[in-house]
Amino acid sequence: MPGLGTTLGRGGATTAPQDLLRADCILIQGSSMAEAHPVAFRWVVAAKERGATVIHVDPRFSRTSALADLWIPLRAGTDIVLLGGLIRHVLEHELYFREYVLAFTNASVLVGEHFRDTEDLAGLFSGYDPEQGAYDGASWRFAGDDPARPERDETLTDPRCVLQLLRRHFQRYTPELVRDVCGVPPELFAQLARALTDASGPDKTAALCYAVGWTQHSKGVQIIRAGAILQLLLGNVGRPGGGILALRGHASIQGSTDIPTLYDLLPGYLPMPKAGVHTSLDQYLGAVRSRGGGWHDADGYVVSLLKAYYGGRARADNDWGFDFLPRITRDHSHFGYFMEMMDGKVEGLFVMGQNPAVGGQHARFERTALSRLKWLVVRDLVEVETASFWYDSPEVRRGELHTTEIGTEVFLMPAAGHAEKAGTFTNTQRLLQFRDKAVEPPGDAKSELWFVHQLARRLKEMADVSARSEDEPLRALDWWYPENEHGEPEVHAVLAEINGYHTEPDDGAHHGPQVAGFADLRADGSTACGCWIYSGVLGPDGVNRARQRAPEGAYFHGWGYAWPADRRILYNRASARPDGAPWSEAKKLVWWDHERRRWTGLDVPDFVADKAPDYRPPPGAVGLAALRGDAPFVMQADGLSQLFVAKGLADGPLPSHYEAIESPVDNSVYEQQKNPVARLHVRPDNPLAEPGDPRFPIVLTTYRLTEHHTAGGMSRFLTHLAELMPELFVELSPELATSLGIEHGGVATVVTPRGAVQARALVTARMRPLFVAGRWVHQVAMPFHWGGRGHVTGDVTNDLIPLLGEPNVGIHEAKALCCALFPGPRPPDASIPRYLAAMAVRPTPERV
Amino acid sequence: MTSPEPQTSYHGQPVLKPPVWTWEVPAYFFVGGTSGMSGVLALGSLAGEDSLLLTRGLLWVALVGALVSPVLLILDLGRPARFLNMLRVFKWRSAMSLGVWTLIAFTSCAGTSVLLFEGYAVLVRELGVAAELVTVALSTAIALTAVFGALLATYTGVLLGASAIPVWAANRALLPLHFGVAGLGSAASLAVLLAGDSTPLLLLLAAAAAVETLLLIKNEVSGRGRVVLAPLRRGSGATRLRIATLLMGPVALAGLMIGAAELSALAFLAGSLLSRYAWLALGRESARDPRAVL
């Protein structure tokens, strides 16, 4: 989550759903919270009942909009324009929370003089290399040499200071532009702006909630950045009832980013070493560590991770085993390797708890790619479409693939469910919650813990008798876990390693006592730690804090464990004035206790506990000591939140609007049509519609239903969920339905350059055509939960979606693309050419 | 499509549940009505002379009907094996409970009557029971058979009338009359067919046919425009009911006038049977229309 990471310091929600109760205004944009996070929405409803204003910005009028005080329909993919409009409004009318902005953000920091903005370069930032399709961000750096102490202009008047750059950058994001690009009428925009700014100030806060309605765009990270900038300008981060609630997806999606099964990350947001870049540990640490701020101590985190991985084989003389780690060379992400799979370059795939045959983008492509594998291991609770692609898929039915010609060796292994194994989930509010095991899994079903352990034992045995040098890391791997009677490693042993321990054992044990927290971690090999941000969860007292269930106080400490260090609201030092007093009685959270000379309050201070507000770092100070006593964003080199991000983003230091890769209109903000650095993956089997392609005039967005879960493996097989939403449908406006001759409840076919999908038509005034740039743009929306198996089946919406990636995280664009719509069913062979031929002669639908 | 109609119901969905009853229930109404009123006729026949054979026949009809009725009732139950649970309680507010108790009483009385009637000789001559005593017992039994029979024939109207189905409830006062008279006519018709016509039977049939004719007329002329009564105007239930009352009323009367008593009887019986089905169909249609209750 680099949007939040680069801006604030950590890639996680700054707040928790329960804290929304303290908000005066809640802006939900890019999420249908009531539908996708219903129980979190409980707190929104509670806040509303206490007088908070709830706003929902969404192309669809959804169950979330129904409960909101204000619904703002916008064209999918144009959030940056709306947010930019709000930023401009706040700046132009001097409505920002000046004291907060001045002290806690980098508004006053000066940017180097080589920087050129999109204003000057027709929508590009300086440093763009059209050959590479990439930026060299060198010109985006701040002025001055020491990132911990950048040059600042406290008057905020220097044209090179961030605030003035922002002002200039967003100058063109006027209400009229918002109207013309988003389709939001100026009156509605004014209402939105008023509601937000009214809820900003010392005794008011507004919270922002987003989810994949923001992320699944070719510029998703920058949308989040725009939201974060707005929240910072309004002084809402780190304060009760404020903050940015990134509503994450699966039960432990946050956990699987914290302890990532991702190609470019190591646990605790340490980057994976890159070939040719991180050639030695020193070089790597040089890149990871910062002089000022929390990342200064990363050497301890890195060495402790290597100790956890390689145990005694990680020694000072071998750089703690740094070279045991593989290097990444390119985009090895989901899309990256599925492309390679299609080209026959991937031999084997493990799928554990995912169903790309339905949930994957351009699912038809992904299913086909599966058939090029030598072997495939699927572990799931049920036989999902990913496991059955070789005999029961649209491709097999259409004759594109033939079962007997598919050489893939497939294993389908029964997985244990959540109550059949013990372990920890990390939820959307960074809270680790341990589950006990209730019952045994049925039959041969096993946990992943069992699977990976048993696989590791076998592979390590093979490595032990192999003489190959490349098996050295495997031999070195410290696989010490005691087994229980089922041959499963003790989950507490794994959690203890994640927490970290002192490596010196007392009495022949594997290791010494557990460390108390990440502050204990050292770079000298005396500590090992599997994920530094989780350190403290199972400390020396042996208490599993993730298993605690005794909530106390306003932030219910004692219920689970929130990383880092059980802080429930991140950057909570910002809830106090620079001088350490609460901004107001109503909004107090953490403050400086003059008597005890400590930070105190309702939450664990996200700050050095005894660092006085007036602390000024001595020259030469490093790490947290290099940060002032009024710099709450402790993971940043300067302790400030970054309105302008000088480093770490692939597509620019400031958010700027580009049209979706597939868009019905030209970009009216800049000449530059689309994100210049988006990963397009153009190839014949992944065709894209050109901007304004008359054959695909309708905006298509996709979303989820309360009644189903993602790719359906956990809902389509359950009678009690399946019956609630039995068929795939497409939501469209009455106007569009009339103009296309589509009947409510009838069947319609949705077509994109990649596929044709049949769905029932749900004609509803909740979908609304928008007047954009002088013409009517129609939008349709589809859920994506259906596939070929389960009690209810249907076409795979994702057969429509292109494979393309956002430049920072590689996320796909499933929230804004273009399609055509036809009444009636699709032919059984889904012959797209037939539709394309018919499309050439169709007029663009207008509002009727 | 932008100026929608105001919503006056929930997606046009029915508010009420249609009756789950199948063919057995209207058949039971018919059988119960016919046999019940046969009991009434049996009592009446005592007032005539030389009609003991008729009385005996009518009692047998009553008894056979009484025995067939529960079979039909049970067949329609979702859980036939539990029929006896009907006897767990006595609920005066439940027309079904009263009906079942009535049926039991009627069956007992009809059974006793038949037993006494058929066993008269044995009782008096061989067992030496006083003839007066047996006669009084028999008369009482027949009288009770008649009373319970009349109730059996009419309670089914209460059963429908005291329900939530709008078209039934709206006809709550009419239905017992309608069903009772249909039962009376049917009993008379059956007797005509089984025992040959006789003046009293023809009189009764004529009276029943006359009442049904009046009801037909009333149905056609009153209540127009009332949503609850809409099913009586249009639909398959309405058609069936029209045919049924035509058969029971005008057709049967016409038959009597032209002296075709058997034809009248047959027409009446058919109409009587059909009318019960018609009312079930009307109930289904009525339940389906949300306008009737919203």
Place this chain on the structure above:
Amino acid sequence: MAGFRGLPLFAQIFGRKDGTGTEAMSPRTRQLSARTTGSQTTRSVCPYCAVGCGQLVHHRDGELVAIEGDPESPINQGTLCPKGAASLELLTHPARLTQVLYRAPHTRAWEVVSTSWAMDRIAQLVWESRARTFVKEVAGERVGHSSAVAHLGGATLDDEENYLLKKLFTAGLGLVSVSNQARI
């Protein structure tokens, strides 16, 4: 006589009741109790979405009885959304896999295999594919990876599981094509 006294009609007549109240209750009704009563309870967390609602898993003799919201959880305070509320069916429905299924190349059907055979075979396949595709270096730069054995998934798994997966796959085997839902 006891049976007769138990008959509601009797109670009705002698108790002057109308047959609609407790007098008409059957013995079974009188003995009704919640299905969770007398079961064991294990605290858990909803497996669906990231809200992380607390659940109470009720079980008896090793069989699941019910799964409900944990009223003490400050996250959900006993409530659940429809998915969380369907968790019992998630774990108990008949389509749950209970055996390892195997499909040999080019064949048309699944066969049931033993877990240990499958594990041995998978280990062998990983070993071979990795050996075949391992890249020690590219243009003189250290790489030490195989990108041809890939992993997908993780957001439904436990932190401990993901930790071991990453440790084995990346730190041990040098696999880099590792991804989960966080990417998409």
Place this chain on the structure above:
Amino acid sequence: MAIGDGLASNNQRRHLYVEQQVTVGFFTDPTLCIGCKACEVACKEHNALPHDGFVFTAMSYDNTGALGASSYRHVKFVEETALAPDAPPGFLFLSDVCKHCERAGCLEACPTGAIVRTEVGGVFVQDDICNGCGYCVVSCPFGVIDRRQGPVPGAGGAHKCTFCYDRQKDGLVPACAKTCPTESIQFGPLSELRERAEARRQTLLDRGIAGVSVYDPSSVGGIHALFLTVGDGARFGLPSSPEVPTTHLRAAWSSALLTSLFAIVASALAFWGAGP
């Protein structure tokens, strides 16, 4: 009581209402409902109900369609097409349930005593008694109770919301109310709920929401599952003036008795008059 009271809330805390014979009820408030259908699912899970068919109805997001023998809760989705082109559309959800009428048609109609009134005032169908006569089905003025069609467990019998009598006996809150994420369904002593409903109505009126009323029809003596409605109750399929069927008994029995009398007299007269 407010959302977020947690264990202190009536929706979560254990109670002794059955022992204390406190009349309890529901108050269902569509202005708090998010249409999530958790109530439907929790009810089905608790009562182990079979599915009701996998049928797409095109009635907004409602594919349950109606309360029935296998659906004891039913969330209604009322979509209002925008009246002015730019006004936000209306989208309201209401979780419908058996009303547990003060004068319950089903209860009065049941000939077996399968339906009883419990200590907490709920109307409860005893599945081990019901013989499936179907009379309750036509006696419910709200179209709630229905006979379950086989082949599924409980087939042939009449079923509807049990008011979680089994749970309540053990001090547990009904599954639907307990699970409701936004406390749109509130459970508690009926008298308290009546007050709360009225207060809620007032609050909403004060907030400028027009046409709010409490649905508690006196024609059936009041109900134990109160609803708040916004605008015309007909949109929610709630009958404006539901009738207790047994109120028709007097008229119907009068007619039956008169008819009986008529039949007996007529037949006597016919035979007597026709005699010699």
